[in-house]
Amino acid sequence: MAALTTMDRIRALPLWNGTLTIAPLKGGISNESWLVEDGNGRHVVRFGKDYPFHHVFRDREAMVARAAHEAGFAPELRYAAPGVMVSAFLGAKTYGADDVRANAGRIAHLVKRFHDEMPRHVSGAGFMFWAFHVIRDYARTLAAGNSRMCRELPRYLDLADKLEKAQAPLPIIFSHNDLLPANFLDDGSRLWLIDFEYAGFSTAMFDLAGTASNAGMTAEESDELLTVYFGGRPDQAIRRSHQAMQCASLLREAMWSMVSELYLTAPSPRTRRSSSSAAASSAARRLITWHATTRPT
CATH class of the missing domain: 3.90.1200.10 (Aminoglycoside phosphotransferase (APH), C-terminal lobe)
Known part of the structure; x- marks a missing residue:
């Protein structure tokens, strides 16, 4: 069975509404980011894995992202699963x-x-x-x-x-x-x-x-x-x-x-x-x- 492409992985996420428009975002160093637009608006999809050698663990990152949104500092984290997070795109x-x-x-x-x-x-x-x-x-x-x-x-x-x-x-x-x-x-x-x-x-x-x-x-x-x-x-x-x-x-x-x-x-x-x-x-x-x-x- 062929490996899933990044586009396949994005389309398979369980939060989309309607047709998707997908474009890469620049700037990620230890992760890969994409801008996705669907019927509910625009979102940032970030793919990344744990990097113990950098003390980076994605479950902790997701917890902090949710806390930062709750406290009013960060965009909403709309979805998180192992290896992927989806946040609101601010257009800022x-x-x-x-x-x-x-x-x-x-x-x-x-x-x-x-x-x-x-x-x-x-x-x-x-x-x-x-x-x-x-x-x-x-x-x-x-x-x-x-x-x-x-x-x-x-x-x-x-x-x-x-x-x-x-x-x-x-x-x-x-x-x-x-x-x-x-x-x-x-x-x-x-x-x-x-x-x-x-x-x-x-x-x-x-x-x-x-x-x-x-x-x-x-x-x-x-x-x-x-x-x-x-x-x-x-x-x-x-x-x-x-x-x-x-x-x-x-x-x-x-x-x-x-x-x-x-x-x-x-x-x-x-x-x-x-x-x-x-x-x-x-x-x-x-x-x-x-x-x-x-x-x-």
């Missing part, structure tokens, strides 16, 4: 880096609300996302897989230790943990969040650092993000933590690419960022700047 603008920088204050308000409100809506076993644990676990995975980057792992782990020690104590919140510009949507009146593969309990700093580093924010733009989020000008400890976590965000991203190089076949992990070695070098350059600007006097 997908942000780029320039949009994130231009809307730093709005994004800070959105992220703050998400952090504060989501713990009341998520369910099941609690998942903890700590970037430095992820980096160390990626190092184990890369060593076990005999990655071409194995010689660099001691340097990466030493870098992670330094950055972790720079973190200021902050409350535990529920964070998104993958705030790429494309995961912010703007429908003209409000902002939305999508893609909750990595969401879990953490501190605010990884989301704040990821938002800034993924959008290439300047120091002034980062200060605006932090000021709005914390309700006042950030002190030196918060600035130091934020700068260090931006380095950690880049390092984690680089190691994501290295692990993906071993285990993901399509789409290419290199489409998510520049090459893994370039991303790691960027993290190292940021660390040099961070040391120079935050050294105690």
Whole structure:
């Protein structure tokens, strides 16, 4: 019996009404997305599987997507089954880096609300996302897989230790943990969040650092993000933590690419960022700047 095509799999889903119009959507890295229109409107169909090497489990992602919709942050999840999720299509603008920088204050308000409100809506076993644990676990995975980057792992782990020690104590919140510009949507009146593969309990700093580093924010733009989020000008400890976590965000991203190089076949992990070695070098350059600007006097 011939294997089902993607179109066959979409048509077989038990929620359609009438004739279907199907078109691919760009942007998925570890999943495949399609825009489907039927008699009830437009929907986004996402195919993806569990990736234990990335700590990605789709049942948890679906739970968070439902909770985020219930809390008013995300489009409705209309259907979920192993390997597939169907969400409402908003027809909203997908942000780029320039949009994130231009809307730093709005994004800070959105992220703050998400952090504060989501713990009341998520369910099941609690998942903890700590970037430095992820980096160390990626190092184990890369060593076990005999990655071409194995010689660099001691340097990466030493870098992670330094950055972790720079973190200021902050409350535990529920964070998104993958705030790429494309995961912010703007429908003209409000902002939305999508893609909750990595969401879990953490501190605010990884989301704040990821938002800034993924959008290439300047120091002034980062200060605006932090000021709005914390309700006042950030002190030196918060600035130091934020700068260090931006380095950690880049390092984690680089190691994501290295692990993906071993285990993901399509789409290419290199489409998510520049090459893994370039991303790691960027993290190292940021660390040099961070040391120079935050050294105690």
